[in-house]
Amino acid sequence: xxxxxxxxxxxxxxxxxxxxxxxxxxxxxxxxxxxxxxxxxxxxxxxxxxxxxxxxxxxxxxxxxxxxxxxxxxxxxxxxxxxxxxxxxxxxxxxxxxxxxxxxxxxxxxxxxxxxxxxxxxxxxxxxxxxxxxxxxxxxxxxxxxxxxxxxxxxxxxxxxxxxxxxxxxxxxxxxxxxxxxxxxxxxxxxxxxxxxxxxxxxxxxxxxxxxxxxxxxxxxxxxxxxxxxxxxxxxxxxxxxxxxxx
Numbered sequence: 001x002x003x004x005x006x007x008x009x010x011x012x013x014x015x016x017x018x019x020x021x022x023x024x025x026x027x028x029x030x031x032x033x034x035x036x037x038x039x040x041x042x043x044x045x046x047x048x049x050x051x052x053x054x055x056x057x058x059x060x061x062x063x064x065x066x067x068x069x070x071x072x073x074x075x076x077x078x079x080x081x082x083x084x085x086x087x088x089x090x091x092x093x094x095x096x097x098x099x100x101x102x103x104x105x106x107x108x109x110x111x112x113x114x115x116x117x118x119x120x121x122x123x124x125x126x127x128x129x130x131x132x133x134x135x136x137x138x139x140x141x142x143x144x145x146x147x148x149x150x151x152x153x154x155x156x157x158x159x160x161x162x163x164x165x166x167x168x169x170x171x172x173x174x175x176x177x178x179x180x181x182x183x184x185x186x187x188x189x190x191x192x193x194x195x196x197x198x199x200x201x202x203x204x205x206x207x208x209x210x211x212x213x214x215x216x217x218x219x220x221x222x223x224x225x226x227x228x229x230x231x232x233x234x235x236x237x238x239x240x241x242x243x244x245x246x247x
Contacts, residue, residue, distance in 0.1 A: 006096040027093075031101045031125040035160040039231055040152070040222035042107075044143040049111045050118060051226055051234040052152045055104040060095035063106070063120055064088060065239040066139055079172040080137070080245055086196070087135040090122055101125040102134070103161075105153045107145055108234040115236045121149040123157060126167075131157035132195060133168035136175070139240040141247060148220045150178060151213075155221065158209045166204040169194035183212055 002019030003026050009018050039053035055063065070084035093099040107119035119138040126132050133153065138146040157163040168184060170176040184202035192201045204213070214221070226234075 026097045027100045027102075029101055031128055031161065032103045034162075035156075037103070037105060037152070037156040037160060038224060039226045039234070040224045041226045041230065042144075042148045042220070042222040044145065046143065047111070048109055048143065049230065050145060050148070051108045051110050051115075051230055052105060052149060052222060053108070053226075053231070053234060054156070055106045055120075057095055059106070059237050060091055062117065062237050062239055063091050063104070064095075066117065066243060067091065067120075067137070069243065070245070075245065077246070078174060083135055083137050083171060087120060087122065087137050090134055091120070094122075099124065103153070103156065105149060105156065106237070107138070107149050108237060109140075110230045110233040113233060114238060115234045116238055117240050119145050119149045121153040123153045125157075125161060125163070128162060129164040131161070131163040131166050133166060134196070138245075140244045144220065146174075147178060147181075148222065150182070151217060151220050152222070154204065154209065154213075158206055164206045166209075167194060168202045168204075169196050169199045170202065171196070182217070183208060 001023050002017055003022040004019055005022045012018055014021065037054040039051055042050045042052060044050060067084045067088040070080055071088060075081055090099060094102045094104065102122055102124040105121040106117060109116040109118050118140045121136045122134045124132050124134060136146060136150050154166055157166055168179060170179050179202045184204055187201040187203055189200045194201045
């Protein structure tokens with residue numbers, strides 16, 4: 001079998017066909033392809049309508065724009081610079097089929113008749129039972145958008161992909177606070193390490209999700225189904241008009 005590379009390659013053969021080599025390099029999506037995340041609507045405390053849905057690969061360039069902007073401006077307060085750089089690399093690798101079983105959830109503001117990107121949340125399936133939380137980054141803070149997006153990617157893992165355990169680590173105090181708020185437990189360190197730098201693993205089980213988190217945070221699970229006109233607006237995705245990342 002052969003697969004065409006996602007970008008131009010300088011030569012056609014390296015004693016093997018480039019397309020044959022790509023077959024071995026192309027990342028698998030066998031697990032995440034089993035289920036699509038059903039879109040939902042969340043209304044913020046100030047009335048903004050945010051659609052949370054799964055991003056498609058052809059939207060990757062739009063997701064990369066605000067991430068690159070944060071990297072270029074060197075905004076390192078609250079570790080936004082680091083999170084943006086790592087998320088940029090993950091989205092780029094996803095776009096070019098270099099990240100196994102990654103899925104990406106986006107928050108899209110549809111309040112004003114256009115689809116404005118307000119956040120990105122990604123994770124990947126290690127295997128059929130374990131989900132690795134990657135990054136969460138919002139471009140509009142203090143509206144519960146970050147919390148809803150994080151819960152959304154956890155919901156996709158447990159409810160639709162069949163995960164039994166969720167592993168996360170947190171790079172900022174704000175992330176740690178959210179993990180504490182959402183009742184994450186810790187694995188023994190260094191016996192267990194997270195792939196994002198080998199740091200402490202904070203985890204949630206399917207049982208905790210069902211018995212504690214879903215009932216306690218029901219108001220952040222959003223509303224389904226999403227009205228068709230709002231869903232269509234969300235698919236006309238645009239980068240954020242401005243980055244509201246300064247508290």
